[in-house]
Amino acid sequence: MKRTLKYALLSILLLLVFVPADARRNRKKAAEPQVKYVFYMIGDGMGINQVIGAEQYNAGTGYGPEEINFAHFPVRNFITTVSATSLVTDSAAGGTALATGVKTYNNAVGVDADGNSVSNLVEWAKDAGYGTGVATNVGVNHATPACFIAHTAQRGSYEEIAFQYLHAPVDFAAGAGFITERNTGHDAAFFETEARGAGIRILRGPGQFEGIENIPGRVLCLSGKAQTELPYAIDRKEDDTKLSDFVEAGIRYLDAKYGEKGFFFMIEGGRIDNGGHADDGAACFQEVNDFAEAIDVVLAFKDLHPDETLIVVTADHETGGLELGSGQYEMHPDRMATQTMSMDAVNTRFREAFYPPRQQGGQGQGRGQRPQGQGSRPQGQGGPQPQQEYTPPTWDQVKDFFSDNLGLWTTVTVDRRAEASLKAIYDSTFGAGGNRENNVENLYSINTTLVSDAIGYLNRTAGYQWSHGAHTGSPVGLYVTGSGAEAFIPVTDNTQIAPIIANLAGYNK
Numbered sequence: 001m002k003r004t005l006k007y008a009l010l011s012i013l014l015l016l017v018f019v020p021a022d023a024r025r026n027r028k029k030a031a032e033p034q035v036k037y038v039f040y041m042i043g044d045g046m047g048i049n050q051v052i053g054a055e056q057y058n059a060g061t062g063y064g065p066e067e068i069n070f071a072h073f074p075v076r077n078f079i080t081t082v083s084a085t086s087l088v089t090d091s092a093a094g095g096t097a098l099a100t101g102v103k104t105y106n107n108a109v110g111v112d113a114d115g116n117s118v119s120n121l122v123e124w125a126k127d128a129g130y131g132t133g134v135a136t137n138v139g140v141n142h143a144t145p146a147c148f149i150a151h152t153a154q155r156g157s158y159e160e161i162a163f164q165y166l167h168a169p170v171d172f173a174a175g176a177g178f179i180t181e182r183n184t185g186h187d188a189a190f191f192e193t194e195a196r197g198a199g200i201r202i203l204r205g206p207g208q209f210e211g212i213e214n215i216p217g218r219v220l221c222l223s224g225k226a227q228t229e230l231p232y233a234i235d236r237k238e239d240d241t242k243l244s245d246f247v248e249a250g251i252r253y254l255d256a257k258y259g260e261k262g263f264f265f266m267i268e269g270g271r272i273d274n275g276g277h278a279d280d281g282a283a284c285f286q287e288v289n290d291f292a293e294a295i296d297v298v299l300a301f302k303d304l305h306p307d308e309t310l311i312v313v314t315a316d317h318e319t320g321g322l323e324l325g326s327g328q329y330e331m332h333p334d335r336m337a338t339q340t341m342s343m344d345a346v347n348t349r350f351r352e353a354f355y356p357p358r359q360q361g362g363q364g365q366g367r368g369q370r371p372q373g374q375g376s377r378p379q380g381q382g383g384p385q386p387q388q389e390y391t392p393p394t395w396d397q398v399k400d401f402f403s404d405n406l407g408l409w410t411t412v413t414v415d416r417r418a419e420a421s422l423k424a425i426y427d428s429t430f431g432a433g434g435n436r437e438n439n440v441e442n443l444y445s446i447n448t449t450l451v452s453d454a455i456g457y458l459n460r461t462a463g464y465q466w467s468h469g470a471h472t473g474s475p476v477g478l479y480v481t482g483s484g485a486e487a488f489i490p491v492t493d494n495t496q497i498a499p500i501i502a503n504l505a506g507y508n509k
Contacts, residue, residue: 034483034484036261037302037310038121038265038310038505039265039267039310041267041268041291041312043291043313044144044268044271045274045284045315045316045317045471046291047320047477050272050322053285053322054068055067055068059333060332060336060337061336061337070292070479070481073485074481075486077479079497080493080494081317082103083103084104084113088471089106090317092107092143092155094317096108096110096111098497099121099498100121100498101495102118104118108152108153109155118151121148121264122168122170124502127169128507128508129261130258130263131171131254131257132169132172132264133263134149134170134173134174134265135221135243135246135266135268136246137175137242137268138175138176138268138270138271140165140173140175140176140178141179142179146161149173150165158181163194166195166198167198171258172221172249172265174221175222175246176223176228177226177227178228188226188228192222199218202220203219203220204221205225213253213255215253219253221245221246223241225240230242232283233271233286233287233289233290235283235341235342242294243294246267246294247298251265251298255301267294269290269291272319274287276320277442278342278343278444278469279343279466281322281459281462283343284320295313298311306482307483308483310480310483310501311480311481312501313479314478314497318475321466321474323467324464325463325465326465332463333464335411335462336458336459338406338408338458339407339455344445346406347445347447350405350450354398354430356390406458407458408454408457412461425438425450442469484500484504
């Protein structure tokens with residue numbers, strides 16, 4: 001009896017000693033951040049319908065996967081995007097909300113509605129000792145990446161943003177190039193020189209990205225060509241740099257230097273927005289595919305670190321007011337297969353075919369810059385141009401052009417009403433006394449109305465209709481996978497994302 005009592009007392013004593021110790025260890029373990037690697041993927045202008053539309057387009061044309069990877073992440077939600085001053089945000093206010101968790105006015109970068117600087121995820125991560133990266137397929141200092149590296153009252157202050165980047169806590173940055181302001185006389189080479197002076201190593205094109213993990217100090221990866229945005233995926237040539245090239249380089253660099261501690265990496269698919277502004281479905285959907293290809297690279301990294309990686313995919317806003325379905329309750333995405341280049345590329349070919357040489361300018365310039373005016377000489381051609389005899393194209397020649405380049409009247413039937421509408425535009429453009437500069441302008445390019453309307457018809461007959469070429473207040477998707485993904489299930493607004501990321505990764509500890 002005494003022995004039994006002795007063992008009972010000993011058992012109680014052991015419980016008193018060891019259970020609290022185990023509880024303390026469990027509490028300590030729970031307090032430690034489980035997320036080491038954060039990938040924040042932002043599809044600029046990528047509404048929910050852009051994602052669903054891309055899957056339909058891919059299934060009908062074979063130009064991409066029938067299931068977009070992130071659209072099937074375990075956590076799927078939608079969020080509102082309103083700014084502090086408007087129900088329809090722009091990329092700067094939307095990007096600021098995503099980067100800082102703070103609402104601000106349209107055009108503001110990294111400041112609140114009163115113009116005060118607000119800190120962002122890159123700054124939080126660096127303060128906590130993590131590596132940091134920012135990549136985009138548009139200008140390094142464009143609105144969305146700017147929200148993670150700068151604080152300015154206006155997004156159009158591209159050069160101020162570029163100067164702030166030089167001293168921002170960003171270890172790795174990537175983009176097509178620097179956007180400049182024409183009134184200063186500075187060019188992209190000026191800022192590249194400034195970056196080198198700040199100790200930043202500049203690498204141009206995938207060939208130079210090899211061995212990036214062995215480079216000390218900060219790195220800036222740029223396109224292999226002088227440009228302010230990478231080409232549309234639909235127009236890409238074999239030697240063009242891709243967004244996934246930047247992502248692969250960034251992961252190798254950050255993992256080599258910060259793999260033990262962890263890192264934060266924001267990646268933007270910026271040209272989805274361009275396709276929406278142009279009401280160009282084929283270009284837009286293939287940009288969604290390109291964005292998903294970059295996410296494939298991130299998913300491969302997650303496979304190596306499944307319990308420590310968080311991937312958050314969302315958008316700053318929707319662009320274009322994309323509708324899915326025609327008035328006859330039909331969709332025919334397969335009809336989009338006949339468009340094999342962007343509207344901008346078709347427009348270039350159209351002007352080369354039918355306009356006098358002196359009028360072949362006017363293609364869209366860098367993202368955020370005003371396009372070169374129609375009717376002026378193309379850049380790089382100096383001096384007066386000799387006058388050449390000009391014969392406008394016939395309607396049959398124009399029809400043949402759209403047959404060859406878009407499949408209209410051959411693969412895709414053009415109904416009488418649509419043909420009459422296009423013929424009327426032709427008459428006003430090339431007919432007697434017609435305005436040969438009959439153009440339609442969007443935020444990033446100028447295209448001839450004939451080209452714009454021909455591609456518009458192709459979109460509509462396939463079942464994709466655009467309400468306009470600007471941002472809308474529609475909610476956007478939120479897609480999350482990896483460690484801590486369930487924390488995003490209650491999220492309803494773009495300002496809630498950054499604080500959750502910071503908490504899961506321990507940036508605020």
